Amino acid sequence: MANERNRVYAWEFPIRFTHWINVICIVALSVTGFYVGNPFMYAVSSKQYIMGWMRLIHFIAAYAFLMSMIIRIYWAFMGNKYACYTVWFPFSGKKLGEFFDALKFYLFLSKKPPYTVGHHALAGFTYLIVYLLFVFEIVSGFALYSVNHKGAIWQALGGWLVGIMALPIIRLYHDLVMYVLIAFTLIHVYFSWYSDSREKNGLMLSIFNGYKFITGKESDI
Amino acid sequence: MNFSDDALHKIAESMEPLSQKGVSRRDFMKFCATMAAILALPASFIPKIAEAISGKKPYLVWLEFQDCAGNTEALLRATKPTAAKIILDILSVDYHETIMAPAGHQAEKSLMDVVKNQKGNYLVVVEGSIPMKDGGVYCCISGKSAVDIAKEVCGNALATIAVGTCAAYGGIPAANPNPTGAVGVKEAVPNATVINLPGCPVNVENITACVVHFLTFGSLPNTDKFGRPYFAYGKRIHDNCERRAHFDAGQFVRQWGDEAHRQGWCLYEMGCKGPETFKNCPTVKYNEGTSWPVQAGHGCIGCAEPNFWDTMTPFYRRLPSVPGVSIETTADKVGAGLVAATAAGILIHGIGRALSPKKEEE
Numbered sequence A: 001m002a003n004e005r006n007r008v009y010a011w012e013f014p015i016r017f018t019h020w021i022n023v024i025c026i027v028a029l030s031v032t033g034f035y036v037g038n039p040f041m042y043a044v045s046s047k048q049y050i051m052g053w054m055r056l057i058h059f060i061a062a063y064a065f066l067m068s069m070i071i072r073i074y075w076a077f078m079g080n081k082y083a084c085y086t087v088w089f090p091f092s093g094k095k096l097g098e099f100f101d102a103l104k105f106y107l108f109l110s111k112k113p114p115y116t117v118g119h120h121a122l123a124g125f126t127y128l129i130v131y132l133l134f135v136f137e138i139v140s141g142f143a144l145y146s147v148n149h150k151g152a153i154w155q156a157l158g159g160w161l162v163g164i165m166a167l168p169i170i171r172l173y174h175d176l177v178m179y180v181l182i183a184f185t186l187i188h189v190y191f192s193w194y195s196d197s198r199e200k201n202g203l204m205l206s207i208f209n210g211y212k213f214i215t216g217k218e219s220d221i
Numbered sequence B: 001m002n003f004s005d006d007a008l009h010k011i012a013e014s015m016e017p018l019s020q021k022g023v024s025r026r027d028f029m030k031f032c033a034t035m036a037a038i039l040a041l042p043a044s045f046i047p048k049i050a051e052a053i054s055g056k057k058p059y060l061v062w063l064e065f066q067d068c069a070g071n072t073e074a075l076l077r078a079t080k081p082t083a084a085k086i087i088l089d090i091l092s093v094d095y096h097e098t099i100m101a102p103a104g105h106q107a108e109k110s111l112m113d114v115v116k117n118q119k120g121n122y123l124v125v126v127e128g129s130i131p132m133k134d135g136g137v138y139c140c141i142s143g144k145s146a147v148d149i150a151k152e153v154c155g156n157a158l159a160t161i162a163v164g165t166c167a168a169y170g171g172i173p174a175a176n177p178n179p180t181g182a183v184g185v186k187e188a189v190p191n192a193t194v195i196n197l198p199g200c201p202v203n204v205e206n207i208t209a210c211v212v213h214f215l216t217f218g219s220l221p222n223t224d225k226f227g228r229p230y231f232a233y234g235k236r237i238h239d240n241c242e243r244r245a246h247f248d249a250g251q252f253v254r255q256w257g258d259e260a261h262r263q264g265w266c267l268y269e270m271g272c273k274g275p276e277t278f279k280n281c282p283t284v285k286y287n288e289g290t291s292w293p294v295q296a297g298h299g300c301i302g303c304a305e306p307n308f309w310d311t312m313t314p315f316y317r318r319l320p321s322v323p324g325v326s327i328e329t330t331a332d333k334v335g336a337g338l339v340a341a342t343a344a345g346i347l348i349h350g351i352g353r354a355l356s357p358k359k360e361e362e
């Protein structure tokens, strides 16, 4: 019985939906943001509007990204236990053990993969950091946006940061965090594939259809 | 402009003292109209301004602390004499170290006379920062430290106008590591009513407009969270810049003196800080509207922002240096390095996996 494979519905629709919205937004934000930081294309005529379009796309994607964040946070309270905000805080004794087990597995120090349906402790903690970086990009982005959009809403979303941090410093970190997120994306895709191929848990497909495979019963884990 | 008879009468009346000094009616009207424009007031306010500035003469003292006298220069180097004449005429400047006739004890006395006799009734302009370290010994005038003078003079004034970035926020003397503990007026004398007019130097038109606002409405103009009046610091340079169309198009100067530079394209990539700086330079300009840095082909260095010497440098790069790495290393180099290191790590991990003994399959 112990080796029986079971199909578990882990990722509900809002989780998969926000995941792919985030992917699209982050790609769009990084490409256009990189252009804002390093205008690598030059216009030949003043009638062109390259920087203008780049910024427009950046801002549209920024709003979509913000909405996606809001849905994800809402679902952290309304969704199933794998979506619950508690997975981001793996600080209990049992969870810390799982954290180091997972770390050992990824560093080849152990052959025992972390066995969970949703995120294991190391992943949960990584997503905490990643979500904090997302929040920083949103707040610092809206801080930059607020300099010529004076309404209360932009003040609340990021304008308050101006004054605590000087504008060039906000720009610097808004720019640097992009590279951190690109590095995260590389690691994220690689380890998803690694875990999928090692554990045959259907991880890569799960973010499309929601299902993961486990050995044994869901209630045992 | 069409004014009512009443308004014209008022203007004629207010002109009288000035016309005796050789300021023409045309110059005077131009001055009032400029002031209304800078303060973003409708033309109907022009007679009101004309009346107000020719009425009472507020007492004014001008203090200099850790400064370069650049703001005084900006005031006195007006190319056409009329503006300066009008300014000096609407104010009764009772103490100004650089331009006053009296010296020594006599000068000190005229300052103290104003403080005593006009208590709560006079205006102060402060130029230069105030050192706070070691009991304020780094700047003393006639045996008194700058901070003590500021406390006495600004503390008893109706209002203080801090001109230039040093007086507003400490400016260049306050740049890291700030050896003298330099601060701006508001920080040195927290109970004083201070309006900040940062810039290196201040635009004289903005000082005048502040005083004119005060005379016309009896109050200082509204300010933002850095104590700067909205009329002059409410808009970003980048949003009023004459080169903005080149920014939006994607036309950038890449090197000093290149074709793009000669064409007058956007200076963003040369480190222009216009996107981070709030001031009316593009409209008011300097030297009576002659020019301003970007018009002259040099990027904005953000001189009107608090701590600009620390946060806006390097001036010829768009972003500050990444803390902890050498100044030559840009944010993009650090970012690219991070991504490359990550990719290398993944590659090594992948190789490690390929080499490690296969785990026993179920």
Ligand code: HEM
Residues within 6 Å of the ligand: A025, A026, A029, A030, A032, A033, A034, A036, A037, A038, A055, A058, A059, A062, A063, A065, A066, A137, A138, A139, A140, A141, A142, A144, A145, A171, A172, A174, A175, A177, A178, A181, B275, B319
């Ligand atoms: C994953 C998220 C994001 C990434 C990777 C990203 C990336 C970037 C980068 C690299 C820059 C150029 C900074 C520079 O070198 O000066 C930039 C600029 C900017 N970003 Fe973002 N960004 C993100 C999210 C946002 C959000 C949510 C907003 C919110 C409105 C935003 C608003 C801005 C603004 C206003 C600028 C400055 C544009 C300008 O001055 O013309 N960004 N972004």
Ligand code: SF4
Residues within 6 Å of the ligand: B237, B238, B239, B241, B242, B243, B244, B245, B247, B265, B266, B267, B268, B272, B273, B274, B275, B294, B299, B300
């Ligand atoms: S020159 Fe400076 S202020 Fe003007 S558009 Fe370019 S970046 Fe903005």
